[in-house]
């Protein structure tokens with residue numbers, strides 16, 4: 448036995464890990480049970496907004512969801528096309544802000560496709576809520 | 580008016596049939612006129628566990644279809660007074676369980692019996708839904724294991740949304756946890772979820788903890804509900820659970836490792 452193992456906290460037993468995993472997944476499943484699942488809608492609308500500015504290839508959109516205890520992240524990775532394909536702001540008719548949203552227009556170094564990443568925390572009620 | 584109890588779990592093989600047989604027998608031993616119904620259409624097994632497989636003539640589905648009278652299909656237990664079994668069909672499938680048919684039979688049984696115990700099949704399909712739809716009380720049979728706990732939570736959701744009591748805005752179905760196949764030694768080693776962990780996650784009252792026990796297999800081998808094996812841990816744990824169901828204050832046993840004395844260790848070695 449190494450002397451360092453005295454200082455390290457004991458590793459989690461498999462039962463403790465089982466409990467933690469259950470608490471997280473079930474907190475989310477209970478939320479989903481009472482109320483519509485808005486994630487697919489949110490995703491579609493987000494993409495629609497971005498599509499106003501740039502022609503995005505649906506196959507190059509990557510959506511990842513990571514459910515955590517206190518907060519979850521929805522990560523949308525979109526590969527932006529080259530500069531020439533970006534729509535001029537004047538072409539955007541709707542009253543959306545004329546400046547692209549945070550992080551969208553950072554492809555300054557020329558017309559190479561630049562993946563952007565926008566991570567949004569969309570689910571917040573982690574932990575297991577008591578029944579009734 | 581009889582009360583309807585459903586033994587349900589979502590997940591298969593966690594001990595619903597074992598518990599239905601034990602519980603129904605326990606209620607009958609306390610003097611309540613009790614019937615236990617097999618809702619697992621196509622996979623009849625309650626008859627074997629109750630030891631009446633050779634006496635089945637008509638079944639639940641025959642009665643639903645009007646091919647037999649209810650009292651022709653009810654089998655009277657040979658060991659315990661007040662105890663009856665309503666077996667299910669081996670050949671039909673779960674579509675044979677119509678809501679109207681099930682309701683009609685349950686209404687008839689409610690007039691004659693104090694308790695009607697419904698042994699649910701696994702899953703959340705028709706058979707399981709029909710077995711819980713008319714319930715007054717639900718006993719959620721759960722093993723201390725991730726998939727079973729998650730499935731139990733799903734079933735709790737179904738009970739609070741799709742039962743008759745929920746649909747008609749009546750007083751909700753009471754829900755109690757029966758934690759089965761509990762192994763205190765593995766819990767102590769950190770290899771199995773603790774009672775308290777499961778309770779914290781499912782957040783329903785604890786009816787009982789049934790230990791993992793070799794007596795269960797022995798009892799099913801001979802077609803005897805394990806609750807009649809009064810020397811076994813599992814049998815005693817079921818007796819306690821029935822007492823609690825009836826409102827008695829019974830302390831939980833068999834949830835911690837029992838220190839074996841030298842004598843019993845020697846006995847075990849020679850056994």
Ligand SMILES: Nc1ncnc2c1ncn2[C@@H]1O[C@H](COP(=O)(O)OP(=O)(O)OP(=O)(O)O)[C@@H](O)[C@H]1O
Nearest residue numbers: 591592593594595596597701760790791792795796
């Ligand atoms: N406390 C226990 N200790 C040991 N074995 C048990 C215990 N409870 C149940 N078993 C065993 O587990 C197996 C499944 O039990 P049972 O048939 O009661 O489960 P079930 O939930 O009715 O299954 P299904 O979903 O298929 O209807 C059986 O072999 C039974 O002997």
Ligand SMILES: [Mg+2]
Nearest residue numbers: 595596619624
């Ligand atoms: Mg069964």
